[in-house]
Amino acid sequence: MSMAKSTKYISIFMVLLSLSLFNSCVDKHPNDRLAPSASLPQASKSDKKVSSKPVPYGAYLAGRVAHLRKDFNSAADYYIISLQEDPENQDLLSRVYIILASEGRIEEAAKYAQISLNNGDTNNFTHIIIATDAMTKGNYDAALSSLNNMKGAIYEEFITPLMASWVYAGQGNAEQALKTIDILKKEPNFKSLYHIQAGMLNDYLGRINEAQKHYEVIINEESTEMSFRTLQIIANFYIRNGQKDKAVALVNRYNDDRLFVDMLRNLAANTQNADPKNTAPILSSANIGFSESLFSIASNMRQISSGVDIAHIFICLSIYANPNYDIGKLLLADILESREMYAEANDVYDEIPPSSESYNSIQIKKAANYVMLQDYKAAEILLTSLSEENPDSLQINMDLGDILRINGKYKEAITYYTRAISALKQEDSNTWVLYYALGIAYEQSGDWKNAEDNLKKALDKSQNHYYVQNYLGYSWLKRGENIEDAFTLIVDAYNQAPEDGHITDSLGWAFYKIGKYDKAVYYLERASETEPANALISDHLGDAYWQIGRKNEAVFQWKHTLKMTDDSGEVDMKQVQNKIDKGMQTATPLTFDASLIAETMNNLPAEE
DSSP: OOOOOOHHHHHHHHHHOOOOSSSOOOSSOSOOOOOOOTTSOOOOOOSSOOOSSOOTTHHHHHHHHHHHTTOHHHHHHHHHHHHHHOTTOHHHHHHHHHHHHHTTOHHHHHHHHHHHHHTTOOOTHHHHHHHHHHHHTTOHHHHHHHHTTOOSHHIIIIIHHHHHHHHHHHHTOHHHHHHHGGGGGGSGGGHHHHHHHHHHHHHHTTOHHHHHHHHHHHHHOTTSOOOHHHHHHHHHHHHHTTOHHHHHHHHHTOOOOGGGHHHHHHHHHHHHHOOGGGOOOSOOSHHHHHHHHHHHHHHHHHTSGGGHHHHHHHHHHHHHHOTTOHHHHHHHHHHHHHTTOHHHHHHHHTTSOTTSTTHHHHHHHHHHHHHHTTOHHHHHHHHHHHHHHOTTOHHHHHHHHHHHHHTTOHHHHHHHHHHHHHTOSSOOTTHHHHHHHHHHHHHHHTOHHHHHHHHHHHHHHTTSOHHHHHHHHHHHHHHTOSHHHHHHHHHHHHHHOTTOHHHHHHHHHHHHHTTOHHHHHHHHHHHHHHOTTOHHHHHHHHHHHHHTTOHHHHHHHHHHHHTSOOSSSOOOHHHHHHHHHHOOOOOOOOOOOHHHHHHHHTTSOOOO
16 A cells, blocks of 8 residues: 655765755854844744744744744744844755645745745745646646746656646646646656546546556556545446446455555545545545645655655645545655654644544654653553454554553453454464563463463464574563573574664673673673663662672662662562662572573673
């Protein structure tokens, strides 16, 4: 269900576009002139209030701070105030229209883009923003004028054709609209993109047979790809044109993609229940088609790691052209999440109504964002509500189990993990994660038998994933069981992930438990370097130091432990304080088969 993959061609755009859209900031105010200008638009009345009388440079500096903190809305307002002081500052003008566009404030962005263009700005984004604003307002001539001013291969062969074709469609110029996108046929990677655009244009223009031909190229040729949006559009076309059976068959072809499972289920149900006589076209206006083109550009850019800035602007333009574009908002939220702007992403999700086919999916994503914001209570409340409505949902039950486990509600977590396993229709390469999480919940709740059983299942199903090896091996060590097997598991885990501080800690602690304290110190010091704020590792290292006579360093590590939060639940802070006050007794090593341990130690890389 992925977007069309044309990243090889699109990556050229990243070379041609030299402007860093969000994160480039100069260290000083680029222009020392401070003079008011009546010709500049005034700062908008956004939700963020800023002073209307900043001290010199104050607004610019405040804008920069907001910019660096990714508070783009406030940054834009402060920069606009700064422009009142320095209206000829070209760098600032460019920054303003880009940030405004990234916040979806397109009408304002178009005003500043026009001022910047009048001042000699050669950035093609001025034309893109101005054209989008003009198109959305039905000013087709102005939109075409802006688009035709863009220069460069990526614009002339990709961006301009996609946008201009819908401007011509809005004018009712079918021939020119279709002729404009013919250039996309030159690039083989644009095959899906060409046919969906040609299909939509013909569909909107009432050329039913031609539209169907293009749509069915996408359906029938394995070399083309089907996105969820494409599926929606073609199903809608079939329903409206007396071919509901084809719509149902098409949608039912896609029922095993876990990423879109709820969306696909809802789409399938809506398709099955659709009344052809009362089904409105998705492409009800040229602006919606224009929005689809902008979405196509954004989704292609999003596939490139360095293209997120550009994708961010294009998807905001797309939503401006079609404010009810749920799939567009999903992409915008995804981009915000990639920027770690989780609260802002949830604000976008809140704009999507319950009637949307993506509604359940976005609730799950909202809960995940609450987790990233460490608002576990909000995540739990939301997922509990979703679970009551969807008791057999694999994803919801699994996510709720995770939240409850994080909050220490292990028995409740077990209930939801068990439901999630019951909801599995077939096991796949990721099934082990469920058994692993269930095993952890059982272990934390004190039910070792069930914990061990599920951890062993996870070990088998994951084909010895190092997370499972580490957890099971460490758990055996804590219990003083299966010492040789525990040591083997931890060594194997370490060899797979030597940079993981938690696994390195397990290896150091394994050496500690068998009385090899010098080796314990070696690995625990490495773990501490990797995870310097980990209370358990610091406590372990203190114990190891004490056993080899480095008592001052041991006390230092224990004092360090007391300053940190213990996420493991294993550190007894009263006991740590007691060790600081009274020291430790000589440890008693576990009983083990020395020959087997020595054989396993041979598998470790040489110590540096």
